[in-house]
Amino acid sequence: MTTTSSLRELDRAHLWHPYTQHGLAPEALPVVSGKGALLELEDGRTLVDAISSWWVTLHGHAEPAIARAIAEQAQRLEQVIFAGFTHAPAAELAEGLVAAAPRGLTRLFLSDNGSTAVEVALKMALQFHQHRGEKRTVVATLEGAYHGDTFGAMSVSGRGVFTAPFEPLLFEVARLPEPVDGDVLGAFDRLLDARKGEVAALIVEPLLQAAGGMRMWRSELLGALSDRARTAGVLLIADEVATGFGRTGPLWACDHSAVTPDLLCLSKGITGGFLPLGATLATERIFEAFRSEDRLRTFFHGHSYTGNPLACAAAVASLELLKAPACMAARDRIEAQHQRALDRLSASPHVRNPRVMGTVAALDLDAGQGYLARVGTELARHARERGVLLRPLGNVVYIMPPYGITEAQLQQAWDAVGSFVEQLP
Ligand SMILES: Cc1ncc(COP(=O)(O)O)c(C=O)c1O
Structure with a gap:
């Protein structure tokens, strides 16, 4: 000891x-x-x-309840490679999250944390357009955002002390003003005009920019951004890593605006805080753009612990408590x-x-x-x-x-x- x-x-x-x-x-x-x-x-x-x-x-x-779920699962199956194999905790979690998430998000991809949930969403969005033969490579993001500490997540985050040492290596994004006072809609419209057919995705922290300073923004703006994105063929990525699981009142911050994003990133509270787990939910349309007999259209992304049964069992138990x-x-x-x-x-x-x-x-x-x-x-x-x-x-x-x-x-x-x-x- x-x-x-x-x-x-x-x-x-x-x-x-x-x-x-x-x-x-x-x-x-x-x-x-x-x-x-x-x-x-x-x-x-x-x-x-x-x-x-x-x-x-x-x-x-x-x-x-969560401690028990993990202990019971640990005595049955602690881990198994998630490519080519599946297990009950992952399937139950998928069923539970799909039922609870905004309607239309029917596919669950698992990773390890909030940053990886964001990386997965960004890569899915970019590859989705490639599979459809569209040259959309621009990601739009809001000033003041924070999406994590890996390189993709840093690239789409606001620039500041966290990202300064890596500035030259971060990929270029289209920056829209911060959402509290800024004219985000006007800037988004101008971007869509100027770079027609180039914008792949818009990523936002719905209604609450958390690490950027707990900035709270209007639900009407999220609704309007979602409409604009849909019309322009731009995928909406909702990063609810901080806001998910009831933090802002309803289960999802997107619920304030009755918005269904194309991709939803979750982590943090997902296991009730017991084990690291990231989740990216996608629409069937996105999943279908990858499903093919061509191996080159695979989503080549995964982590050693993707779908870890203990983390999934914790998440299932937490979801039960949330209900x-x-x-x-x-x-x-x-x-x-x-x-x-x-x-x-x-x-x-x-x-x-x-x-x-x-x-x-x-x-x-x-x-x-x-x-x-x-x-x-x-x-x-x-x-x-x-x-x-x-x-x-x-x-x-x-x-x-x-x-x-x-x-x-x-x-x-x-x-x-x-x-x-x-x-x-
Ligand atoms: C909105 C949002 N996205 C992503 C992340 C990154 O999550 P993680 O720290 O689990 O990588 C955070 C972390 O604070 C966050 O608030």
């Missing part, structure tokens, strides 16, 4: 943490267990996980509590643009700007000292809790934000 001091030493000596500047960051906190919205640290302290551990913990930590009326009620309760907290906080001169969409609440602090604004790390520390895990995006503060969070725990999170805002100069 690793002791606490040796754990810390080993971490310091050998681990390289994500999105962490090791020259500045405080030591990583050893976590020993989790239950519901709570994380228990090795020194006995607890933290309310107000960000669902990077938005993945959907119901709660160590959710028993329970109690889950919808919990999301409504969280939204109402977010709204009350923001109503109080918005009286502060330091708080700008308070906003809520389902279980996601955010505000901007008028202290510094952008992802590197110091105020974010200061608030994270302040919250940690009050038993709350927050990870602001620079000056953008948000709360996105597991649905199983109690009212008192959510209040504790908002109190931590409130006491920080109060002491701002």
Whole structure:
């Protein structure tokens, strides 16, 4: 058994943490267990996980139904090559997701995470047009987007500190303005005019640009973009890696606009936060453009763990929990509590643009700007000292809790934000 001091030493000596500047960051906190919205640290302290551990913990930590499903599956079949073989957890997941997804998305391709779900969608879209003999190679994307950290996903993301070191190597995309205030429709129309027949796909984070700053945008715009794309033969890729599985209220952010995209990217909450899994749903029309007796028309993409039975079993169990009326009620309760907290906080001169969409609440602090604004790390520390895990995006503060969070725990999170805002100069 690793002791606490040796754990810390080993971490310091050998681990390289994500999105962490090791020259500045405080030591990583050893976590020993989790239950519901709570994380228990090795020194006995607890933290309310107000960000669902990077938005993945959907119901709660160590959710028993999901833990059981994984344990049972692990004793039957842990992994099998998914080319040429199939298994019940994948088939059940496909059935469940197709039934729950916007109508018309009938094919499920599995991968490992949000970035790969996006890569798969981009490659499917580009190859789809090739198979149809169309020279469409341009991907349109929105300013301020974040679609992941692999090269394709970075290429279609907004340019900024995350992508700067790789700038020369990212492929060119057509950039439309950011969707909150920008004239996206006008720009899309001009693009479709100027590059007629060249645009392959439009990729968006429906209604919520998450990592880009929790920017919430209008459902009418998504509807209009979807109509324009359809008319122009452009595939719509909805990246619901962050917004899927009820985060914004309904099951999918696309539901706010009654839009069915051509490709839907899912990950994060898909397994309830237990295991890595990416999913790309496609329409039958896209699938049919690949089905052929010609091997060259194969979708040459896969990962060693594609279709991992444990991850699929977790996802099936999570989907079951999502269907329970109690889950919808919990999301409504969280939204109402977010709204009350923001109503109080918005009286502060330091708080700008308070906003809520389902279980996601955010505000901007008028202290510094952008992802590197110091105020974010200061608030994270302040919250940690009050038993709350927050990870602001620079000056953008948000709360996105597991649905199983109690009212008192959510209040504790908002109190931590409130006491920080109060002491701002
Ligand atoms: C909308 C969106 N797409 C893709 C990703 C990438 O997901 P992952 O970190 O699992 O690769 C993220 C991650 O935050 C995301 O928010």
